Amino acid sequence: MIIEAKLAELGIDLPEAPAPVAAYQPWIRAGNLIFTSGQLPFRNGEISYAGKLGAELSNEDGYQAARQAALNAIAHIKSATGDLDKVKTIIRIEGYVHCAEGFRDHPQVLNGASDLIAEIFGDRGIHTRLALGINEMPLNAAVQLAMIVEVAD
Amino acid sequence: MIIEAKLAELGIDLPEAPAPVAAYQPWIRAGNLIFTSGQLPFRNGEISYAGKLGAELSNEDGYQAARQAALNAIAHIKSATGDLDKVKTIIRIEGYVHCAEGFRDHPQVLNGASDLIAEIFGDRGIHTRLALGINEMPLNAAVQLAMIVEVAD
């Protein structure tokens, strides 16, 4: 239980894996790959950061939103694996930032997810990333984040 | 021919798989995964729903556009497999909604694809989903939709 011990050491309680907002699944496993659905920064059933970066929200808000969405993704990956030690590689983080005209700091915002992944998974958390700006987001959420993960057999 | 029988029962005629709009392929198989290109709501060679959600188009228009794009994706998956019964899992639907300022109903629009997949594929149609707003879309299409599918050996 290496990763669980790490979570305890970091003082991180994984949230309840949030339910999808429509007719789809939070994760699917195909072979050794797990795909999560796009995660919003839900916390206790509510969007914790609503609005646009470069308008109502600060970069620090965005960073925390990305961290929250990543926590939700990790909660789903725990559901999918039963044991986070089975995670071999975080292959890919797809990060979409809800932003206003002229916003450029997508990388800093998405580091909220990347830093969390590095803290929890260490070498197994090295990942590729997409960082994109989105004009309008479901539920007015600050970010949306999806992960593709490789698990051991 | 379970899925073909289901299509007949639902009264669904799969369209001719539409040609790409530039220099790329409609689908690629790699191992047990099939990736489709981004599908637009083509019907009989024309974009059936053009414009933006939250502006010229209603949510019902968007729902129908997502359904049409999903039909086109399924037509390509039939080309790729020869037989839709070989589909093991619809892993992922990536849904991009062409939308105006303030639009929030991406999930309802993309249910046009998710509901169709559920009707046709039943348990094998459970999927993960991304739902994103896009400021400008090729050919002014209402939606773009890509699928990743797992097939049996």
Next chain:
Amino acid sequence: MIIEAKLAELGIDLPEAPAPVAAYQPWIRAGNLIFTSGQLPFRNGEISYAGKLGAELSNEDGYQAARQAALNAIAHIKSATGDLDKVKTIIRIEGYVHCAEGFRDHPQVLNGASDLIAEIFGDRGIHTRLALGINEMPLNAAVQLAMIVEVAD
């Protein structure tokens, strides 16, 4: 060294693989798949085409930006494989075009990547594609491009 010979014949020098702009990796291999991070049109450490299509930038600028981003992706795939002849299939190109209101020519812009891939990889370069408009892009880059590639064992 078929692909290296092809690069020489085409007069293409692959660039130094550019470093990521934040805390993530340029590529990850999982099984026979290689995923690249989103590539920007970096050239000699600078964004070669900054701004929006349909505003400051012409379609030809966008075409060249997509070509440059694709070159950077191929440089990373060379790092990942050691030898580009190990590339079996370019499975997918995800193309995001930084664009202004009313822009419609995403396919023409992304042909800058697709044409390059076809020149270099021939039959192995046939790929699926997503073509999406993005309101705001990291570093004001004209395009962002990610690839998923299948390699031989």
